[in-house]
Amino acid sequence: MFNQQRTETDTLPEPKNDPVPLHAEAMVSGSAAPLSTTGSVIGSDLMILGERLQIISQDVLQIDGDVQGDVSGRRVTIGPDGSVTGTISSEHVDVFGGIRGAVRAGEVVLHPSSHVDGEIVHQSLSVAAGASFEGRVRRAKDKDELTPDLNPQARKPEDKAPLVTSLLSESTEHPH
């Protein structure tokens, strides 16, 4: 029901006047992320923890809570109060909050309030002044490399250990 296409779309004229949306100003300050009218939201009161946890959204996912695990979605937005420890795979990632881990996405946008610690693999990356980013950046040569895998059945967790758990197991596997 979320993806109902409106047929009148094609006949609507393009908006010609002021292209800046009304609440763009609020977002520049990083005080508020847009709440999508469709898709799923992980609320700010929610904390999701787990080993080899994978959250897969077929459409738009907004994360305002704290997630420890891997996140995949067609579009992923990390709200100003949200955080993800793990790998985010998506076509487009908007970051207002924090990420510790990795981002693999065609388009990555780090907004002024964002805080990213980890690796970014992208085709297009933009960073707004005020954003904090520590880590490595690589531009994918092939767009297919970054296409998120939204089919849980096709996934083999043994092949691709999620970053968080591989970090955790690294520390436990070497007691000597």
Place this chain on the structure above:
Amino acid sequence: MVSVDGTSHIRDVAQYAVVARRTTYAPTKNENAQAFVVGPHVSLTGILKVNGEIRIEGRLEADIRCHTLLVAPEAQIDGVIVADRIEIYGVVKGEVYCNRVVVKDNSRVEAELNYRSLELEPGAFFEGRSRRYSNPIEISPAFD
């Protein structure tokens, strides 16, 4: 494209909100009247220290220390850069230690960026490492 669903709406907002609006290289004459200019046909090797602004239009294999550095679209720098502010339209390889780093559309940066404030436009090519410091100049290597 008209946005009817929330998806494309966020996308539009994001594009405007990031401020990283693509800009073209257009230094005004007056602004750069005092700048030390390395012209398009110059290639330079060594150490370049200027207590002010430098505008690079040529090719440099040099370590640079200055206040403001402007790297023009056709310019290429290979080396260590220490400055208060750097604006990159061209190619930069090496290490950058700057309070404010602005990487423009169509530029190419293959470097280690040590910054206090970083701005990256969506059309920029950036590969390397990035790290935020409260005073990146403090940790820069000393020049001979």
